[in-house]
Amino acid sequence: MIAPLDTLARRIQEAVPGARVEVVPNDSPAAQPSLLVDSAHALAIARFLRDEPSLRFDYASNVAGVDWLDSVTKTKTKVKKIVDGVEKEVEETVETKRPGYLEVVYHLYSMNLKHGPLIIRQRTGNRAELNRVASLISVWRGCEFQEREVYDLYGVVFDGHPDLRRILMWEGFKDHPMRKDYVQPDDFEYEPTPHDEVLGRAKEHYPK
Amino acid sequence: MSVEVEIPSSKTYSVLPKMGPDGGVEGEVLEVAMGPQHPSTHGVFRMDVVLDGETVVKLKPVFGYLHRNHEQIAESTSYLGSMPYTDRLDYFCSLTNNWAYALSVERLAGLQAPERAEYIRVITAELTRLVNHTCLAGFLLMDMGALGTPLMYAFREREKILDLFEALTGARMMCNYMRFGGCRVDLPAGWLEQARKIVAEFPRFLDEYENLLTTNEILLARTQNVGVLPRELAINASITGPMLRASGIDYDLRKVDKYGIYERFDFRVPLGDHGDVYDRYMIRILECRESLKILNKALADIPAGPIIDPKAKIRGFRPKAGEAYGRIEAPKGELGFYLISDGGPNPYRYHVRAPSFINLTILEDMCLGHTVADVVVILGSVDIVLGEVDR
Numbered sequence: 001m002i003a004p005l006d007t008l009a010r011r012i013q014e015a016v017p018g019a020r021v022e023v024v025p026n027d028s029p030a031a032q033p034s035l036l037v038d039s040a041h042a043l044a045i046a047r048f049l050r051d052e053p054s055l056r057f058d059y060a061s062n063v064a065g066v067d068w069l070d071s072v073t074k075t076k077t078k079v080k081k082i083v084d085g086v087e088k089e090v091e092e093t094v095e096t097k098r099p100g101y102l103e104v105v106y107h108l109y110s111m112n113l114k115h116g117p118l119i120i121r122q123r124t125g126n127r128a129e130l131n132r133v134a135s136l137i138s139v140w141r142g143c144e145f146q147e148r149e150v151y152d153l154y155g156v157v158f159d160g161h162p163d164l165r166r167i168l169m170w171e172g173f174k175d176h177p178m179r180k181d182y183v184q185p186d187d188f189e190y191e192p193t194p195h196d197e198v199l200g201r202a203k204e205h206y207p208k
Numbered sequence: 209m210s211v212e213v214e215i216p217s218s219k220t221y222s223v224l225p226k227m228g229p230d231g232g233v234e235g236e237v238l239e240v241a242m243g244p245q246h247p248s249t250h251g252v253f254r255m256d257v258v259l260d261g262e263t264v265v266k267l268k269p270v271f272g273y274l275h276r277n278h279e280q281i282a283e284s285t286s287y288l289g290s291m292p293y294t295d296r297l298d299y300f301c302s303l304t305n306n307w308a309y310a311l312s313v314e315r316l317a318g319l320q321a322p323e324r325a326e327y328i329r330v331i332t333a334e335l336t337r338l339v340n341h342t343c344l345a346g347f348l349l350m351d352m353g354a355l356g357t358p359l360m361y362a363f364r365e366r367e368k369i370l371d372l373f374e375a376l377t378g379a380r381m382m383c384n385y386m387r388f389g390g391c392r393v394d395l396p397a398g399w400l401e402q403a404r405k406i407v408a409e410f411p412r413f414l415d416e417y418e419n420l421l422t423t424n425e426i427l428l429a430r431t432q433n434v435g436v437l438p439r440e441l442a443i444n445a446s447i448t449g450p451m452l453r454a455s456g457i458d459y460d461l462r463k464v465d466k467y468g469i470y471e472r473f474d475f476r477v478p479l480g481d482h483g484d485v486y487d488r489y490m491i492r493i494l495e496c497r498e499s500l501k502i503l504n505k506a507l508a509d510i511p512a513g514p515i516i517d518p519k520a521k522i523r524g525f526r527p528k529a530g531e532a533y534g535r536i537e538a539p540k541g542e543l544g545f546y547l548i549s550d551g552g553p554n555p556y557r558y559h560v561r562a563p564s565f566i567n568l569t570i571l572e573d574m575c576l577g578h579t580v581a582d583v584v585v586i587l588g589s590v591d592i593v594l595g596e597v598d599r
Contacts, residue, residue: 026530026531027528027529027530028315028316028317028318028527028528028529028530028531028532028549029315029316029317029318029528029530029532030315030316030530030531030532030533030534032531032532032533058443058444059443059446060446061446061448061535061542061544061561062533062535062544062546062559062561064546064557064559064561065559066548066557105546107533107544107546107561111443111457111459114459114464117533119533140444140445140446141441141444141445141446141569141570142444142445142446142447142566142569143446144445144569145565145566145568145569146566153277153279166272167271167272168271168272168275168598168599169272169275170272177277177280178277178279178280
């Protein structure tokens with residue numbers, strides 16, 4: 001079996017100097033925690049995971065994109081404060097803002113040693129212009145279509161992918177339909193229906 | 209073998225010059241769009257093929273014609289709400305799709321199906337495998353020109369199994385049968401006897417089928433050494449299912465993951481030697497025979513008892529925040545569901561790891577150097593269903 005993830009993370013950092021590896025916990029009963037790796041070293045880490053004789057993760061089973069919107073988490077804490085000269089317990093709300101990002105999740109298994117899954121994740125800087133991560137296709141060919149799918153539906157650009165085109169949506173389609181804030185146009189036809197009411201409604205919905 | 213030819217997307221049929229190593233024109237290549245309305249593509253699927261004479265020098269699969277953003281639809285409905293929709297992924301094998309989805313949600317929510325439900329799941333999944341593999345052999349033969357006959361033989365047997373599904377679930381193909389933590393309804397009276405009878409008669413059909421096909425001269429000539437998939441490439445390209453095992457890699461999730469109650473059954477994993485189309489055909493026939501072993505044991509051993517986990521909630525089902533990946537050995541390969549819960553009634557992320565989609569990755573590698581007629585056979589041996597490829 002695979003060593004606990006924090007030991008594995010340390011081993012990766014020893015093997016790939018400068019790599020930033022972080023354990024992402026998973027609270028569900030599935031108990032499948034994952035490793036967050038930085039895109040600059042992702043390719044070297046992937047190569048290490050595949051070639052290291054005790055790991056041999058030769059099979060990239062699943063590649064999935066995830067869209068995390070900007071979010072605000074509110075945590076309530078009780079603080080003792082002096083109000084009008086009397087000490088009172090007052091509830092204070094602390095807001096933590098987390099900027100949104102896109103995430104690509106890889107589920108790795110080993111066909112040779114029959115263990116897994118090892119889950120690694122790459123994150124983009126934000127959801128707009130910093131949308132690049134490293135493509136792992138040169139390590140696992142099985143990522144080819146799946147990374148194209150993530151590019152198509154989420155708009156993550158994979159550096160080093162030799163053939164990054166849309167795969168499910170048609171050529172010339174503008175948006176990325178799996179994003180959480182995607183608004184579907186009312187009408188996909190090139191010539192909108194001539195009825196004013198429908199046309200007006202359609203125009204409201206087109207992405208600006 | 210590699211020739212760099214840009215395929216203009218607007219043209220579907222054109223003649224382009226082939227560039228020799230010195231940059232000069234060397235004969236002519238022909239670009240053909242096979243599909244989307246081509247009977248051998250098993251649905252709406254297109255292959256942009258560049259031909260040098262009859263030989264394939266480049267092939268790009270194009271799909272998405274049936275894309276309906278299944279994942280987004282599932283993210284905007286409740287967990288249970290997308291259970292009937294999983295039937296439509298691989299519409300030949302709806303019960304295994306149900307199982308894969310139920311298994312992932314059970315991992316996410318910490319549910320456990322009771323004994324009897326696990327047996328029912330194994331029985332229905334193995335019956336589905338029989339349907340899929342025998343019909344695939346029929347379709348493959350149809351691609352080689354045996355119009356109808358093998359397929360109709362397979363459909364005759366499939367009909368008997370579909371009758372079983374109909375008696376159990378109320379539907380022949382869109383079964384919508386599994387639930388999180390068990391199954392929807394218990395077996396009706398007389399179902400097990402009927403199933404035992406069909407399973408007992410099935411080897412006779414397989415013998416008959418193999419008599420017609422396995423040593424057939426045309427089949428041998430058309431499939432041996434065609435579309436060879438090397439071992440290393442198969443692993444590296446995430447190929448799963450009978451295609452992987454035909455290349456000689458012993459990786460069957462029923463043995464590796466031992467999900468459900470598969471460790472109680474004694475069965476072998478057939479492996480191929482050459483990784484060609486013939487091996488892929490043969491693996492499927494052999495897997496049918498192993499499935500029959502499992503079925504015989506399961507139908508004899510099935511216990512009485514409840515069919516659903518009492519902790520499973522139908523209404524107000526909200527798994528704790530977290531994520532889970534569950535996978536099973538579907539007839540076409542590894543079918544996985546990746547789910548992220550944010551504690552709400554809908555999945556935050558719902559992703560399908562579709563085996564036939566990923567098995568198409570190496571279609572071009574297998575077809576290069578073969579003729580167009582072989583491309584049809586190679587595609588047939590991959591075993592794709594476009595409902596699952598396009599999602």
